Amino acid sequence: MEVRLAENYGFCFGVKRATKLAEANKNSSTLGPLIHNPKEIERLEKGYNVKSQEDITKLSKAENVIIRTHGIEKDKKEYLENENFAVIDATCPFVTKPQEIAEKMSDEGYDVVIFGDNSHPEVKGVKSYAKKAFVVSGVEDLKKLKLSERVAVISQTTRKIENYLLVTDYLVKNCREIRVFNTICNATFDNQDAVSKLAKEVDIMIIVGGKNSSNTKQLLSIASKECDFSYLVEDEKDLKSEWFKGKNVCGVSAGASTPDWIIDNVVDNIRKI
C-alpha cells in the first residue's frame, strides 16, 4: 500500500513543549493527563516516572506538579500556589491567553461567552477565570441565553473557524458590542487544511490519535467529507486489513497530541499491507 502523509500533522507547539517539560522533570505528577494521548502518557510514566493524578488532594509535596497542556481551573492553581507546591506550568500558551482574556473581559463588565465543550478541561479552565461565563456549543445554546448588550466571546482553541463564525454572527446581530477573540490555534487549522487536501487525493484515510481528543475527532470529520473510507486509530493495533481491500493509496494524518513514534508504527504497518 502506498502511504502519503499530510503536509502538516501531529504534535503541536504546546504538546511538544509539555512533553519536553515532563521529560525534563522525572518523578513528577501531572494534575490530570498531561495531553490527550494515552500511549504517550504511558511512555512518560514508564520512561520518566511521570504519573497522572486526577485528585488534587492526593498530590505529594515531595514531587513536582506539572499542570497539563489544557490548563486547570483558577482555584486549583491558587490552591497549588498557596500550599507551596513546586509547580511546573505546562499549560499551552495558546490556552493561557484565553484564560487571561476571560478574566480581563469579566473584570471590564462584559458577559463572557465561550464557544466550546463544557466538559473539556481547557474550557473548564478558561471558564473559571471569568466571574460568570456561558459555554455554548452553537447558536441553539446562545438563543437560550439572556445576554447583556456587551459581550466578549472566546473560542476553544481546537474549534473550527466556520462554526465559530456562526456564533459570532449571531452575537453581532443581537448585541450592540461584541469583542471577538480569535483564540483558535493555527496548528489546528494547518492540520485540518492539510487533511482536507490529502483526503481528496487518496482511496482511504487513516487518522492517528486519541479517541477522546477533540482535534483528532475533527480531523476525522473533515477527512470523511472528502473520502468515504476514513478511519480513526489509536495505534497500529486498531488497523483492520479489510479496510484496505481494493485500495491503492492511503493518506495518513494525526491529531495534535499524537507522538511521532506512534505515527511511524502505523505508517510502517500500512505499508506492509
Next chain:
Amino acid sequence: MEVRLAENYGFCFGVKRATKLAEANKNSSTLGPLIHNPKEIERLEKGYNVKSQEDITKLSKAENVIIRTHGIEKDKKEYLENENFAVIDATCPFVTKPQEIAEKMSDEGYDVVIFGDNSHPEVKGVKSYAKKAFVVSGVEDLKKLKLSERVAVISQTTRKIENYLLVTDYLVKNCREIRVFNTICNATFDNQDAVSKLAKEVDIMIIVGGKNSSNTKQLLSIASKECDFSYLVEDEKDLKSEWFKGKNVCGVSAGASTPDWIIDNVVDNIRKI
C-alpha cells in the same frame, strides 16, 4: 389599482426629529441638506425659510446653524463651536453613537474600520472622529489593507446586516481581536423586512424616496429580488402608466427620509390608475 402599504416605511426617528427641529427654528441654515430628500428640503425652505448651505464659510452668525441628520466632520463642528455660531444639532443619535465609538476606539489604539460608502456624509463624519480609519465597501477592500491585530469595526447605519457579517467574518478570521459594534439602525431593518414581505405578494412595487438616498436604493434592491417590476420614484410625477399595464396589486414603501405627504400623493395617484 389596489395599493398595499408596507408594514413599516418612511420617516425614521432621526429624520422626524430633524424636521421638527427645522420647523421649530425658522430662518436657519443647514450645513448641507438636512435629510436626503429634495422635496422635503424644498418644503422646509418654502414654509420655514430653512435653507441648505454647503459652504461653511458662507454661514451667517445672524442665524442658527442646523447640523444635518447625517452629522458633519469633527473639524467642522469644532469650527462652528470655536466661532460661536448658534448650533442646533440635528445629528441622528444613531449617528452620534458611531462617531463617539470611532473616537474612543482610535484613542484606545485600535485600527478603525468603517463599513460603508466613503463619499456618504454620515461616513465622512464618523471617519473624521478617528485618528485613522479605513472605509471599506466589502471584503475586497479589506484584503488590500494592512491591519493591526486589534481592529474595531463600525457600520454605516443604513447597511444590510448580511453584508456587514461578511466584513466581520473576514476580520474574525484574520485578526486576533475585533470589536464589532452593531451600529445598523433598526428602522432600516424594519423597513427592509417589510418590503421583502410585501414584494412577494404584489404584481408591482413602488419605492418612494430620493434617488441619492442610500436606504431608499437598498429598499429598491430588496424589492427587485422578490418582484421583477420594482421602481423608484421621487414623487407622483415619476410614475409611468405603462408600468401598471396588466397589473392588479401595487405594493408601496418609502425610504427613511421620505415624508408622509409625498407618499400620500404617490398612493393617491396609483389608486387612480
